[in-house]
Amino acid sequence: MKRISTIISALVLSSSFLSADITIKPGWQLLGATQDMNTTMFDNTCVDYMWKYNSSETVPEWNIHVSNGVDYAHNMTEISSFFKGEGYWVKGNDDCVITLAETNTTLESNTTIESNTTIITHNSITYDTITSVLTKRIWLDRNLGASQACTGINDTDCYGDYYQWGRETDGHEKSTSLVSNTRETTITGTSANFIVENVDWTTADANGLLRMANWSKTDGSSICPVDYRVPTKDELTSEEIVDELDAYDKLNIPVAGGRYRTGGVTYSLNGFLWSSSVANFDSYFLAFYDTTSTAIANARSYGNTIRCIKD
Numbered sequence: 227m228k229r230i231s232t233i234i235s236a237l238v239l240s241s242s243f244l245s246a247d248i249t250i251k252p253g254w255q256l257l258g259a260t261q262d263m264n265t266t267m268f269d270n271t272c273v274d275y276m277w278k279y280n281s282s283e284t285v286p287e288w289n290i291h292v293s294n295g296v297d298y299a300h301n302m303t304e305i306s307s308f309f310k311g312e313g314y315w316v317k318g319n320d321d322c323v324i325t326l327a328e329t330n331t332t333l334e335s336n337t338t339i340e341s342n343t344t345i346i347t348h349n350s351i352t353y354d355t356i357t358s359v360l361t362k363r364i365w366l367d368r369n370l371g372a373s374q375a376c377t378g379i380n381d382t383d384c385y386g387d388y389y390q391w392g393r394e395t396d397g398h399e400k401s402t403s404l405v406s407n408t409r410e411t412t413i414t415g416t417s418a419n420f421i422v423e424n425v426d427w428t429t430a431d432a433n434g435l436l437r438m439a440n441w442s443k444t445d446g447s448s449i450c451p452v453d454y455r456v457p458t459k460d461e462l463t464s465e466e467i468v469d470e471l472d473a474y475d476k477l478n479i480p481v482a483g484g485r486y487r488t489g490g491v492t493y494s495l496n497g498f499l500w501s502s503s504v505a506n507f508d509s510y511f512l513a514f515y516d517t518t519s520t521a522i523a524n525a526r527s528y529g530n531t532i533r534c535i536k537d
Contacts, residue, residue, distance in 0.1 A: 247323050247324065247325050248323065248324040248325075249321075249323055250271065250272050250273055250316060250318040250320075250321065250322045250323070250324065251318055251321060252318050252319060252320060252321065253317070253318060253377070254315060254316070254317055254318075255315070255316050255318065256313055256314075256315055256316075257313070257314055257315075257316055258312070258313050258314075259308040259309060259312045259313075259314065262307065262308070262309055263307065263308050264306065264307050265291040265293070265305050265306055265307060265308065267324060268291070268293040268316070268324065269293045269295075270293075271293065271322055271324055272318050272319055272320035272321065272322035273293040273294070273316055273317065273318055273319075273322075273324075274292075274293060274294045274296070274317045274318065274319050275290060275291060275292045275293055275294065275296075275298070275317050276290070276291050276293065276305070276314055276315055276316045276317065277289060277290040277291070277302065277305070277314065277315050278305060278308070278312065278313065278314040278315065279359045280303070287302070287303060288302050289302055289303045289304065289305045290302040290303070290304065290305060291304060291305040291306070294319075346366070346451045346452075346454075347451075348446070348450070348451035348452075349371075349395060351371065351372075351373070353366045353367055353368060353451065354366075354367040354375065355367055355536070356477055356478060358465055358476065358477065359476070360464075360465055360466060360476070361464050361465060363461065363464075363465075363535055363536065364535070364536040365477055365533055365534070365535050365536070366450075366451075366454065366533060366534045366535075367478060368384050368386065368478070368533075369384065369385060369386025369387070369479070369480070369482060369499075369531040369532060369533055370386050370387055370389070370449060370450070370531070370532040370533070370534060371386040371387030371395075371399060371400075372384045372385060372386035372387075375478060376474070376478050376479075376480050378480075379470065379471070379474040379480050379481055380480060380481055380493070380495075381480055382493070384478075384480050384482075385401075385480055385482035385483075385493070385531065386482065386531050386532070387399035387400060387401070387531070387532075388400075388401055388420075388484060388485040388491065388529030388530060388531060389449065389500060389529060389530065389531075389532055390420065390421065390427045390526060390527055390528065390529055391427075391434075391437065391500055391509045391511075391526035391527075391528070391530075392413065392431070392434060392436075392437025392438065392440065392441055392509070392526060393413075393415060393427060393428075393437075394414055394415065394440075394448070394449060395449050396414075396415050396417075396418050397418025398415065398417075398418050398419060398420045398421070398427075399529070400418075401485065401491045403418055403419065403420045404418070404419050404420070405419060405420045405421075405422045405489035406419035406420070406421060406422070407421070407422050407423040407424065408421070409421055409424055409426070409427060409428055409429050410427060410428040410429070410430070411428065411429050411430060412428065412430050413428055413430050413431045413436050413437050413440065415427075415428070420485065420489055420529060421527055422487055422488055422489045422527070423487060423488070424487070424527050425487075425507070425508075425525040425526065425527055426507070426525065426526045426527055427526060427527045432507065433504065433507075434504035434507075434509060434526070435504065438502050438503070438504050438509075441455065441456040441502040442455050442456065442502050443455060444537045449532065449534075450532075450534035451534065453536055453537055454534040454535060454536055454537065455502070455534060455535065455537055456500060456501065456502040456532055456534060456535075457499075457501055457502065457533070457534075457535040458501055458502055458503050459501040459503035459510040459512075459521050460503075461501070461535055462499060462501050462512040462521065463512065463521050465477065467479075467512070467514055467519045468514075468518070468519055469514055469515060469516060469517050469518060469519055470495055470496065470497055470514045470515060470516055470519075472514070472519070473497055473514045473519070477533065479497055479499070479514075479533060480497065481493070481494065481495050481496055481497045482497055482498075482531045483496055483497070483498070484496075484498040484528060484529055484530050484531070485528065485529025485530075486528065486529075487525060487527045487528060491529070495515070495516050496513065496514070496515050497513070497514045497531070498511050498512070498513050498514075498528075498530040498531060499511055499512045499530060499531055499532065499533055500530045500531070500532050501521070505523035506523070508523040508524050508525060508526065509523065509524070509526050510522065510523050511524065511528075511530050
């Protein structure tokens with residue numbers, strides 16, 4: 227079975243939400259229905275397929291409508307209509323405009339949608355946001371330091387930086403930074419070297435509480451933008467990510483791999499996201515693989531990616 231993965235570049239309602247015309251662009255868009263409508267109006271247009279999250283079922287599920295006639299071998303329930311005010315995703319393959327009829331059908335709905343419209347600039351990188359369907363928590367739309375949101379699960383341009391746990395943005399996080407086996411003596415560090423061959427990159431703050439507090443700041447003075455911080459272990463696990471495809475589907479998280487204590491960066495079908503939570507002399511990160519996901523306590527000298535969460 228071929229699994230349809232979502233390319234969630236930004237959770238932003240299109241301007242078509244306020245227009246009688248629906249403007250379709252290549253790639254993924256989140257739109258909002260301005261009136262009740264049938265999905266067949268998208269057939270034979272530049273739309274490949276569309277889907278929505280149906281939370282009205284006993285077990286909430288994703289529903290789909292394929293507009294281009296391609297057999298994607300999906301196992302989702304088909305959508306036949308959208309209610310006014312309902313949000314839905316559209317996958318376009320070109321630019322086109324779909325004109326709404328005066329009214330398509332008469333349906334009843336108590337569905338409401340929320341949109342994110344905040345553009346965030348931090349350390350010269352512009353981020354957008356993603357809202358979790360499961361927890362309703364707001365996340366940055368990409369890993370910290372990534373130049374763009376992911377266009378694929380192994381899009382290297384969206385992998386982002388590789389931070390040693392609790393460390394500032396000082397240059398060490400770049401995948402090409404120099405390495406050193408001499409540990410720092412403060413939690414701020416004095417060099418941009420990635421510290422190797424040690425379980426911790428600093429001799430200070432053995433219990434990690436100072437660094438945990440630093441990564442939990444929301445005033446923009448730590449590594450995340452204003453109003454954002456590094457998530458806790460519980461916040462990461464509450465998204466119930468089951469494997470690397472699920473991580474990508476839910477929050478557009480790629481398989482960015484990590485940087486080992488030897489300094490080498492490995493890209494693979496694995497993803498690792500640091501949390502701000504400590505575990506004795508280690509710290510927790512969420513690891514997701516091809517068939518499983520788990521929170522792991524490991525050495526603070528590892529370099530992992532980070533996805534900031536709104537406080």
